[in-house]
Amino acid sequence: GAGVSQTPSNKVTEKGKYVELRCDPISGHTALYWYRQSLGQGPEFLIYFQGTGAADDSGLPNDRFFAVRPEGSVSTLKIQRTERGDSAVYLCASSDPGSSYNEQFFGPGTRLTVL
């Protein structure tokens, strides 16, 4: 079946602009996660959705970052007033909450470059 997909694959924007990154999880996976991977680092957790609601947003760095999942499937990560330090690869993952060990399946990521 289809895996997790993310669009766009690359996004270049200017400092101060607004961007939206989209994630399509695996069909039937009600849990969805966003991570950010800076150059040379492992992914860092941003936010976790269970269904439509954000169950844990403790990883969002500040109030410029926001994510939604209005119908419990596709999710959009929104970044306002982008800064050069926001440049990173943004990864989305989904999992079947019925899995007791929380195996997460990752998308290919969106590479965001803020000039």
Next chain:
Amino acid sequence: AQSVTQLGSHVSVSEGALVLLRCNYSSSVPPYLFWYVQYPNQGLQLLLKYTSAATLVKGINGFEAEFKKSETSFHLTKPSAHMSDAAEYFCAVGRSGSARQLTFGSGTQLTVLP
């Protein structure tokens, strides 16, 4: 709180040699442990997972890892390296319940020399 330490940001081995990538974790509860592989410009692919069923875990592409509670380690091994194993490898720790996010190590870049 959970944390993961991967010793060695870069590891080089000759083709056919043993691969050993080190991972130590810290967790206040029994953890779930994972190894992911990332090829250039691709997402993370799950290699194997420890879920308390067995301490020696076999994964894809000939990799395996052993959970050692006394050493809080989950090192990844492969008996004979192949050129196609060259990639970045990440160890991660997870939990069930409300704290479902994975905590990743900083990664180990594996180079396989001909």
